Amino acid sequence: MNKKGYSRSFISLWIGEIVSEFGGAAGGIVNGLLLYEITGSKEWMGALWLIYFLPSLALQGISSPFLNHVIKEKMLKNIQLIRSGAYLLPLLGYLSGEDYITIIGLIILQCLLGLVQPIYASLSFSLLPDLCTEKELVQANSLLDGTLRLMSFIAPGITSLLLIFSPIYVIYIISSLMFLLSYISLLQIPQNSVEKIATWSKKFWWEELKAGYFTFFQYPHLLKLTILSSIVQFAVGATMVINVPFIRGELNGQAWEYAVFSVTFPVGYAIGMLLLTKLPKNNLLMYSGLIGGGLSFVLLYFVPTLPLAWACELIGGILFPLFNAQSAAYFQREAPRERLSQLSSIRLLFLRLTMPLGILFASVSFLGINTRLTYLLIGTFIVLPGLYFLIKTIINRDSSAKHIRNIV
Missing domain, CATH: 1.20.1250.20 (MFS general substrate transporter like domains)
Structure with a gap:
């Protein structure tokens, strides 16, 4: 800034x-x-x-x-x-x-x-x-x-x-x-956008629709970030089902204790937002935030007390903005500007579809899998791809640094 x-x-x-x-x-x-x-x-x-x-x-x-x-x-x-x-x-x-x-x-x-x-x-x-x-x-x-x-x-x-x-x-x-x-x-x-005159027809709409999705899949980095963000939304959908039975059932919490649990994540998110202003913006930080946020779900599998559950939610809230804000900025920078509105809509469609899938997953698994195991599974879904891309980023950075030293 x-x-x-x-x-x-x-x-x-x-x-x-x-x-x-x-x-x-x-x-x-x-x-x-x-x-x-x-x-x-x-x-x-x-x-x-x-x-x-x-x-x-x-x-x-x-x-x-x-x-x-x-x-x-x-x-x-x-x-x-x-x-x-x-x-x-x-x-x-x-x-x-x-x-x-x-x-x-x-x-x-x-x-x-x-x-x-x-x-x-x-x-x-x-x-x-x-x-x-x-x-x-x-x-x-x-x-x-x-x-x-x-x-x-x-x-x-x-x-x-x-x-x-x-x-x-x-x-x-x-x-x-x-x-x-x-x-x-x-x-x-101020109005800076210019209306693009188009002869709207079924053929034109179909061609534009295909062109938008084709363009979206032509940018593997944007697709990767969208999929990772969708996995996070999948986890969010799942927690909408299991948070109440976890706090009220597993940990025997009162209604006000569940309210505290619900508040800690957005409070942590505000802290993470402030923290991000002081940190360098790069892929290492972005994937570290994704991994850390996923681990906050994994840790809920183990926590025995309410204060520790609150701490996990707070930590998740602090770390997820490090991924969310940077991945959104990458998308806005790298997507073709003339199709950014359309590609943004496609990205949002991916994110909105995965949340009800998470709700469905947690609803079904809740019948045969306890809430703690559900947290472990959704956290693992986030952590594993995050670790893969973090390691890949480190390897690529080391390779680039070695190549530069060889040139020098």
Whole structure:
């Protein structure tokens, strides 16, 4: 990062991400509460998430060519306006007093959120190289990722306090306002992208779709980093299933002790984000962070007490940013700039697909394998490829150094 700090455009994007993450997290909590209050059904809760998740994945799989031909800054702003308006739909149903109108509003809201989220994430990821210098990319990715993870546990806490003093519908107003504030913040980003005029047809879309995936697989380093990040997401999905039974069952923890366990990872992530600003950015550090993060899962197989489990989560939170931020920056630097939006969408598709696979793996294994062994397995999945690439990096570096000495 240069002495002048980040650009004003990046700060605007960062602020927009913070307030929208708060609005989304708060809205997600009251969506579940409101639906359960009306239906009292866990099946409806599952259906609500499927309504979000399935159309989202379907659109992401087919929309990537479109992302190369939009004005990114304008699209991001429009998406925040759509989200702001969408959060008023269940509010209108709630105020009408008709349960079926409220449910319809929730369904439309979840569907809209699921459709626009992958587009927003892909475009904001691909816009980052336009707002930062190459040297700033690692720290910029770390700052964004770390801040969003902090908001993921700060926002539910604040929302819980608000619900003590105010009715549910007030949270919908707050969520809508948060996305409107995000839109206002994004207005400060100057429009540098140029809309590429394309004659849209089925043939053109198919050719562009094939070209995007072909380009993606033509860059083995980008594919490798995407696969490694996907393995991490697979592990994250698995822990969503086993964390509660591990703390409450294996270690006989109380509810508040599980809450501490949940908080330690994002707190560690914020520490890791700060640590990364002081460390050299290179492949050795990146793969070391991946290995260390994987080992934090492996160690949960052995820990006998809650404080040690908290320590493992804290260590994992500190180490994973060393990999996540650098791998994201590598992708942004090395991917062809003219196809970065499309390739970012493909990368995100890999990451989003592996999380439900992790959930499925842990759900099935939980029936025949205890939670500790599941931690050991997912940690090993991360550590082994990390060790391979770390050793390969060391060998290549030593070979390069030896070659230079021979030349001299």
